[in-house]
Amino acid sequence: MNEPLAERVRPKTLEDYVSQHHLVGEQGSLTYQIKKGIIPSLILWGPPGTGKTTLANIIANESGRPFYTLSAISSGVKDVREIIEKAKQSGGLFTSKNPILFIDEIHRFSKSQQDSLLGAVEKGWVTLVGATTENPSFEVIPALLSRCQVYILNPFGKKDLEDLLERAMKQDALLKTKKINLKETEALLRLSGGDGRKLLNIFELIVSAEKSDKITITDELVLGKVQKNTVLYDKTGEQHYDIISAFIKSIRGSDPNAAVYWLARMIEGGEDVKFIARRMLISASEDIGLANPTALVVANNTFQAVTTIGYPEARIILSQCAIYLATSAKSNASYIAIKRAQQAVRETGDLAVPLPLRNAPTKLMKDLGYGDDYKYAHDFQNNFIATEFLPDDLSGNSFYSPGNNQRENALKDFLKNRWKDKYEL
Template identity: 40%
Template sequence: GTIDEVVGQDHLLRPGSPLRRLVEGSGAASVILYGPPGTGKTTLASLISQATGRRFEALSALSAGVKEVRAVIDNARRAAAYGEQTVLFIDEVHRFSKTQQDALLAAVENRVVLLVAATTENPSFSVVAPLLSRSLIRQLQPLTPDAVRTLVQRAVTDPRGLAGSATAEQDAVELLVQLSAGDARRALTALEVAAETAGAGGVITVDTIEQSLDKAAVRYDRDGDQHYDVISAFIKSIRGSDVDAALHYLARMLAAGEDPRFVARRLVILASEDIGMADPSALQTAVAAAQTVQLIGMPEAQLTLAHATVHLATAPKSNAVTTALGAAMADIRSGKAGLVPAHLRDGHYSGAAKLGNAQGYRYPHDDPDGVVAQQYPPDDLVGVDYYRPTSHGGEREITGRLDKLRAIVRRKR
């Protein structure tokens, strides 16, 4: 393979750039490649190892534990004793636990391995700081339509692709480009399945591709490459209260080896974003599911994720919390952040009383109802309603209570 195989990442591969030097065999820094699936991370890792004939070891964070990491490092240490350096490629490094990442540190520090790690998540949040500080971090961009088109056309004729066993009509190529959404692997998987459908010597048409799409999607998911479409469908099914569709997409992610922590995080977000006070216990269930994933791991945690999915999908829905915070943030951005009313300011420090701080504050617990008439917001926000509960689930009861609370609090004294 050559550097020409990598398309659409010219910003990283300019002559003399650190990544270019690595690919050409003259660089020595470990590298973390961060970007969407199908943008060339694995291809770059392979090229770096080929550049100077280094040993190439690959681990997938989906299946490798600390034991496997240590075994690879031991082999690399033995090879280093004979003057042979090892390139260690770790795919989806964000799925490695802190312990697994820590196991790599000494080997990277001592140049026992040249680490090339790939991740679809921001490494600042998912890779331990000592590993970050010892690595080049390079962000790959989604491929442009022109870059995907180049790859598809090359794959039709390349000996390692279809090798001319089928031809593709231009409309079919354009459909693949459109469907890829900047992901080369998605386009090439669909091309491969379409070629099987067309048969040897066949012509790949728009119809051939459309017939092959379902099969390509399943194959793509099974390979564990890109689950954004499936996680999107999962979240939208829960939001739409279709529990059966939600369970289908959950099963699909689990079968494809999706990181259960990723699923759990999305459930926690959804519990506040799409359910909120319509069923406050939904957040407790989602948080408990996330904790269970951490505590007992897979496969046992599958049931907990299913439990949380069923609860959230069947719960009454409300986005009132989301819109309330959005409205409050919009006011802040537009400059509505007036002075805190004097009676609410901190009165505990020396000199506070002279400034009038906390003077006139009414303590709600001194009132028989536990609520008093008092101005809480800054002057320019008096009477503004951010939270507008729906009539769904628990928010039905909140609506009546909130009307009473606002009437008391905002009553003129």
């Protein structure tokens, strides 16, 4: 039997469908629509192995509609147009029973390929059901996305995965010939990563490797057969952005344990060492800034070091830097200051540089008053003279407001001492 276990036990009805109760449970947002056959064009978005293709097939079966399927990996505009023409001929003009066109991995379609679907979806020749592991906001063109409802599928939980195993043992003809005792399932569930297809593939691998028909599944047996869990991490996809986001937010939130964990996820997934170091370099300025200026030095040295060394040793340097940044005092005052200043530039345009601040390399410029009345700070006590350097229209504005930390509190005192009440700090 060459057909994989996951395919052999693929559910055919909603009653057999495991998980995603928020969509197809008793009160699920899709349950009523499927039962009544009122199916909108939709995008199913979720990680691999969460039942997107299965749900699309069930929707077609339950609604009694013609069902066409394409894979974005191997299909082009010509294939799309051929399917749409068939759909029109098979009843696409009758919207209550218009055919369903299922496109797997729709995020792999180019803009032109997605454009070719617009007319058919708009006119009701087909009901589009797209499946994607990537965020539709980024990967599906706005015109097509606006014509579809987006439904999110979640990774399988522990009970869902256990139910999937029990169901497979009861329904699969091959597994029913064996006496299988699920004594321990922790390793199986952990290795699956919430991916139902992966769980069934591993389970089938374990069972087929045993010579006896009496099999006791233990964590030791599973780990002995499966050498290494492949980390769920796509360097160009949703996981890439989600995990780096979690990493930076952990640093910002002063949680070194979480920072090291997300760092490990990226390292195990083969993330580019320079990408990780570059993001820490940004965080050192954006999230720490003047609360601890040394953080920027550490992050920059880290970037240079890991660029020279590379994996595997670079992981130690990355870990040291991540922990240092996470445990450092935090301030986003520099980040806020430049945002405020840029906003002022956008609102006020190119304000003239005050004459005292202008450069005067020629006689004409000097005759025009360039540089006149400029007061050289070092000629005054404490190297300071209370002269503002902003354009006249922005006089009195304060873009930098020191954060509440030991170093910036000292800066606040310094500025108050210099500028008195001129700036509101």
